[in-house]
Structure formats: C-alpha cells, structure tokens
Amino acid sequence: MTVIPHNRCWITNEDRAAVDAAMASGWIAPGPRVAALEQAFTAMLGGGAACAVSSGTAALFLALRGMGVGAGDQVAVPTYACSALLNAVAMAGAEARLVDVRPDTFTIDPALVPVQAPAARTVIAVHTYGATAEVAALKAQGLAVIEDCCQSLGGPQGRLGDAAVFSFYATKVVTGGHGGLVWSPDGAVAERTRDYVNFDGREDWTPRFNLQLTDIQAAMVVSQMSRLEENRRRRHALRATYLDAFPAGLAVQAGLDTADILPYRFVLLAEGGRRDRMAEAFAAAGIRTIVPIARFELLHRYLGMDPAAYPVAEDLADRTLSLPFFPALSDAEAGAVRAILTREIP
Numbered sequence: 120m121t122v123i124p125h126n127r128c129w130i131t132n133e134d135r136a137a138v139d140a141a142m143a144s145g146w147i148a149p150g151p152r153v154a155a156l157e158q159a160f161t162a163m164l165g166g167g168a169a170c171a172v173s174s175g176t177a178a179l180f181l182a183l184r185g186m187g188v189g190a191g192d193q194v195a196v197p198t199y200a201c202s203a204l205l206n207a208v209a210m211a212g213a214e215a216r217l218v219d220v221r222p223d224t225f226t227i228d229p230a231l232v233p234v235q236a237p238a239a240r241t242v243i244a245v246h247t248y249g250a251t252a253e254v255a256a257l258k259a260q261g262l263a264v265i266e267d268c269c270q271s272l273g274g275p276q277g278r279l280g281d282a283a284v285f286s287f288y289a290t291k292v293v294t295g296g297h298g299g300l301v302w303s304p305d306g307a308v309a310e311r312t313r314d315y316v317n318f319d320g321r322e323d324w325t326p327r328f329n330l331q332l333t334d335i336q337a338a339m340v341v342s343q344m345s346r347l348e349e350n351r352r353r354r355h356a357l358r359a360t361y362l363d364a365f366p367a368g369l370a371v372q373a374g375l376d377t378a379d380i381l382p383y384r385f386v387l388l389a390e391g392g393r394r395d396r397m398a399e400a401f402a403a404a405g406i407r408t409i410v411p412i413a414r415f416e417l418l419h420r421y422l423g424m425d426p427a428a429y430p431v432a433e434d435l436a437d438r439t440l441s442l443p444f445f446p447a448l449s450d451a452e453a454g455a456v457r458a459i460l461t462r463e464i465p
C-alpha cells in the first residue's frame with residue numbers, strides 16, 4: 120500500500136539549482152541570498168524592513184524583544200496554538216496570558232482578551248492555518264500586535280499589526296529546512312532584531328545571540344517564494360476537490376475561501392467519535408491525517424490552568440482532523456483522499 124503523507128515538501132529542480140549555486144559561489148554564511156530573501160519580503164509587504172533569522176520561534180522572541188517586551192510584562196496568547204509561543208514569551212522574560220479562540224476561524228477571540236489577559240499590552244495574533252485573526256479589533260483595544268504569519272505566508276496578512284513573524288520550517292508554506300523572518304512596517308523592530316543577531320565584530324558589547332539564517336537556506340526559500348502564486352492556486356484547487364465531496368454533518372474551518380488567502384491546512388470538524396472513525400478509515404487506506412492540536416498540547420493545559428475556562432479550544436482539540444493538503448500532493452493522491460470523504464463514515 121502506498122502511503123500518502125500528511126505533508127511532503129515541494130522541492131523542484133529550480134530549488135536544487137538555487138542551493139547548488141549558493142554552494143558553488145563559495146559563500147554560504149549570511150550574505151547576498153539572505154539579503155535577497157529580505158528584499159523579497161519588503162517587496163511582498165510593500166516596504167518596511169525585514170530581518171531573516173534562524174526560526175519562527177526565534178522571530179517571535181526577537182519581535183517581542185524588539186517591541187520592548189520583557190520582565191514584568193504580560194503577553195496575550197491564543198491557547199489554541201503551538202508551544203513555540205510560550206517558549207518565545209518565556210525567552211523574552213515575559214509572562215503569557217492565555218485567551219480562548221473563535222469556534223469558526225480558530226483565531227484569538229478579541230472580546231475575551233480584556234477578560235482573560237486584562238494586564239497584557241501586547242498580543243500575539245496567530246493567523247491559524249491561514250485564516251486571518253481580527254487584528255483591527257485587537258489594536259482598537261490599545262494592544263501592540265505581533266502577527267504570527269508562520270502559517271499564512273502569501274496571504275493578505277502581515278501588514279495589519281506592529282510587527283510580523285514568519286517561519287520556513289519544513290512543513291510551512293515555503294521552506295529552507297528551518298528559518299524565520301521578522302518584518303515591521305516602520306523598520307524599527309526588524310532593525311533591533313538585526314542588531315541583536317549580528318553579534319560579531321561589534322564596537323560595543325551587550326548580550327546578543329547568533330540566531331542567523333545561512334545563504335544555503337535563504338537560496339532555497341527565495342526559490343520557493345517565486346512559486347507562491349502557484350502554491351496558492353494548487354491549495355485552492357485541492358480545497359475545492361475536498362469540499363466537492365464533503366459529507367453531510369461535517370464542518371470545515373472558516374476564513375479560508377477567498378482567493379487572496381493562502382489556505383495552509385484543510386481541517387474538518389466532526390462530532391463525537393466520528394472524527395476518530397474517519398481517522399481510522401483514512402489510516403486503513405494508507406492516508407496519514409493528524410489531530411492538528413491535541414488536548415494535551417493546548418497551551419492552558421501546559422500551564423496547568425482550568426480547562427473549563429477554554430471551552431472552544433477544548434472542543435476544537437476533540438473534533439478536528441487535518442487531511443493531507445500541500446502543493447506536492449498529486450491529483451491521484453487528492454482523489455484517494457476525496458474517495459474516503461465520499462464514503463460518509465457515520
């Protein structure tokens with residue numbers, strides 16, 4: 120039985136040639152290809168400044184730091200998110216305050232921020248699986264907003280808040296194996312990031328850290344960025360294929376339908392044991408699915424907080440299933456996924 124993975128990297132001959140050219144140039148440390156990557160982001164986001172770094176988590180930490188967040192500060196964070204957010208806030212010396220999410224888009228619920236994070240002055244707004252978080256509603260509360268675009272590269276997000284972070288990890292929209300980037304509209308946060316990661320040969324000394332990207336990684340990411348439109352079109356086509364076969368009584372994450380969005384995942388919601396029965400049916404056909412965030416991974420559970428305060432996130436952990444959904448998925452593979460969907464597992 121051939122296995123269809125939940126994710127497979129989309130690496131073309133052009134990507135390989137770009138990496139090979141970096142190696143053949145004799146310059147593999149941060150250099151012209153990292154600069155080209157940063158330029159690709161300022162071009163895509165219409166100005167501002169960008170600083171490429173070693174990961175999305177590093178980018179989150181550096182954006183917090185660059186915005187002056189540190190000891191004694193509280194940061195509002197959606198509880199339905201990966202632990203990288205907690206790690207970055209802890210590295211910055213600040214404290215995370217967890218907020219429940221919306222049941223339709225899975226993004227932070229702005230109405231709950233004053234209730235669950237009343238003392239926070241900064242918020243990390245994750246554009247979950249490509250769906251846009253309500254940044255304007257957060258800004259209207261006087262909050263400084265870091266947009267977490269680690270799952271929303273190529274969409275309309277990034278220009279809405281005070282800084283934006285991106286990830287180039289292997290499973291993300293574009294990849295260099297690992298990597299990340301900080302972007303800010305007025306440039307200040309990105310420049311503070313650059314000052315922090317460029318630790319060597321400085322005239323002054325203050326604690327800095329090596330969180331840089333290599334030119335090999337940047338070469339691959341830049342090459343992948345040139346296919347963003349194709350990436351977006353392929354994901355919308357796959358989404359249409361799955362929705363066309365969608366069984367009655369199931370829901371799908373909202374906020375991913377418009378053409379400007381780049382849908383990062385296809386996550387369905389099924390009641391009760393139906394989710395698990397569907398996962399079993401996919402597994403029996405050699406199709407790998409995942410529960411994108413399981414109960415134990417919810418950030419309020421890591422912090423030992425009362426689950427009753429986070430009913431939406433708890434419900435999402437129980438009902439969600441993520442299907443294979445990536446540009447390198449072939450039509451035949453997508454057809455196999457669709458065939459299980461049409462089976463209408465009760």
Ligand SMILES: *Cc1c(COP(=O)(O)O)cnc(C)c1O
Binds near residue numbers: 288298
């Ligand atoms: C992947 C991801 C991160 C962390 O990025 P890394 O490059 O893996 O460190 C942070 N936030 C979100 C929403 C992510 O999806």
